[in-house]
Amino acid sequence: MEKRNTDVLVLGGGAAGVNASIAAARHGLEVVLIESQGCLGGSRTAAGVDTFYGFYTPGENQKRIVGGIPWEIAQKLSIEHSSFERPNTYGAGTGITYDVEKLKITYENMVLEAGVKLLFHTYACQVNVEDHHIMSVVIANKSGLTEISAKFYIDTTGDGDIAARSGAPFDKADSEDLQSLTTIFFMANVDVEKAKSIPHQKMADLMKEANRSGTYKLPREDGSWHRTPNKGVIQCNMVRVSGVDATDPFALTLAEVEGRKQAQEYARFLKEYISGFEQSFLIATSQHIGVRETRRILGEYILTEEDVVRGAKFEDAIACCSAPVEDHHSGSGTRWAYVKGDGIYHIPYKSLVPQNIENLIVAGRCLSATHGAQASARNSAQCMAMGQAAGVAASLCAEENSSFRTLNVKRLQRRLLEQQAII
Ligand SMILES: Cc1cc2nc3c(=O)[nH]c(=O)nc-3n(C[C@H](O)[C@H](O)[C@H](O)COP(=O)(O)OP(=O)(O)OC[C@H]3O[C@@H](n4cnc5c(N)ncnc54)[C@H](O)[C@@H]3O)c2cc1C
Incomplete structure (x- = not known):
């Protein structure tokens, strides 16, 4: 089997994976990004979902709560007249609706400009683990199988494929509670x-x-x-x-x-x-049916619906969210629950750090959260913000020679703030 090495292997090029790759590559790391589809964006493009929610708080006096690379992406679309803002009918705040084809190209340009090595039509399928460390991931594409070894792995598959296969514990709702799928x-x-x-x-x-x-x-x-x-x-x-x-x-x-x-x-x-x-x-x-929820990785902290609704704040915050719980359960309606207090809660760094594996971090909709909390934190602006945090975390781990679990989170927060992230 062909073998390759890299600093960071990002698995899945959706909202989270794109941001993670750009963030890590901008810090000078060699980054390989594996994506099973023929474009970047995941739900945001292949599943036809064309509106970013989560950038703004809902209500009259809206406030922007996501910056950094995600906002850079939104701004690029706006400058090119490929997007517009519109109010959400269910009270989730102002959304940014964009031309899906323009987002595909924007993501590609930014990823390639950052120096990321991009592989489309490639599945990450097997994981080799030794002593709580991922040693390599086997990918499959038209060339057959290739084994890639990295110092750090970022699972942004949405489904937590790599985390689950490496032995990190995860949770999954029963089929009657799992959020429904939608072909846009x-x-x-x-x-x-x-x-x-x-x-x-x-x-x-x-x-x-x-x-x-x-x-x-x-x-x-x-x-x-x-x-x-x-x-x-x-x-x-x-x-x-x-x-x-x-x-x-x-x-x-x-x-x-x-x-x-x-x-x-x-x-x-x-x-x-x-x-x-x-x-x-x-x-x-949509070229891929929209998937809202599958595996939720069990991390150092499991974000709960109670945290969401009371607007919980965490010392190790890496992103803000004010999107309501939007639970597309199996019935004919949708359950909504809104963030109280100042209308904002934090996504903690510990919700990205899986139990059991040292050189792996997750970001996006497979974060460590309960079913209810995931139904809020899965909004695209938050998935992108989590991705940026994961990419910066990988670069700091490389600098400090630490693991994701032992990383100095204060340094991560400082680095994110320097990059205009909002926490
Ligand atoms: C129908 C629907 C409507 C939604 N509406 C909105 C909305 O209006 N506004 C909003 O903000 N959010 C909305 N969301 C939520 C939001 O879009 C997603 O939660 C978010 O984009 C998820 O991003 P992600 O990067 O975590 O995962 P994904 O978008 O699922 O990306 C994962 C990527 O990994 C790739 N991948 C998976 N497994 C592998 C593997 N083994 N190897 C290689 N690649 C792999 C996939 O092809 C994909 O590109 C909606 C979601 C759905 C499904």
Whole structure:
């Protein structure tokens, strides 16, 4: 088997992995980033989710609570007129809606400019562990298998694939509690102004009516659509595929099939029932079904829903969050719980440090959190902020010759603040 070495191996190029890679590479480390899809972004691109939430606190006097590399990314999109801000209908604060194709290119440019070695169409599949240290990760692609050894590993697979395979403990909700999966779809030729005149509740009522007619099967009598930066093109978040463990490849495959089927059904509904959609047509379903929750790694600290709701503050904070708990449970509705106090809670560094393995850190939606807390902390701005923190942590571990567990967190916080992160 071919063998390679690097300083840092980042596994998964979603929101968290991109930020982790850029942060570590900007500190002069050799970074290899492995991504199973043919683009960067994960949920943010391949799954068609086109709005960053979590940058701002909700409410009238909104405050920006995420800076650093994530904000640099948002600013690049704004300067190129590829994004706009819009209010969230469920009280999660202002979102930043962007052109998915522009985000793909922005991520690629930034990762490559930082000097990251990028590998698309490559799966990280096997882990070799000795004495609580990952010795190497085996990757698979068109060349076959390659073994990569690194000083530090960052698991940003969303599913915690590498952490789990290395023996780090993790938790997973039962299938009835797991957050549902969604195939995002885009429709073109929509008369957006006309369609906007139909209130959200009216659309939900019409979904019920369509189901009652017996000619439609719409599992979720709710959901939303919004305009995109491209004229007449809208993004739809309506599909609901429940009770699926997305780490089971057979179940994930069936979910892709079911999600695409539902997307066709919702598109047919919109065209027939909602004025403004008469001349519209479905132009794309997401290349990967959107996965909200799978494994949550058990770390040095497990963030709880109680922490989220009371606006908990931690001495080892590496990111802020004010996004509500948004639990897309298996029923037809969504459970919301809002952050109280000053409306902000901290994501602690200890929630990125897995138990049992020394040279591994996780970031993004597989952080150490309970089901309820993850349903808030998984917002994209926070995943990006966690990624930056993980990348900077790797660089400091290299400088200090320490492990993630023994890292001087005060130094990490100082370094993050110097890079305009907000904590
Ligand atoms: C349907 C849906 C709607 C959402 N809506 C919003 C919203 O409006 N606003 C918001 O802020 N957040 C939203 N979120 C949440 C947010 O987008 C995600 O939680 C966040 O982007 C997750 O980022 P991540 O980097 O942790 O994981 P992911 O985006 O899942 O990225 C993981 C990456 O790792 C890759 N990968 C996985 N396994 C391997 C492997 N073994 N080897 C190599 N590569 C691998 C994947 O291909 C992927 O690119 C939504 C999520 C979903 C699913």
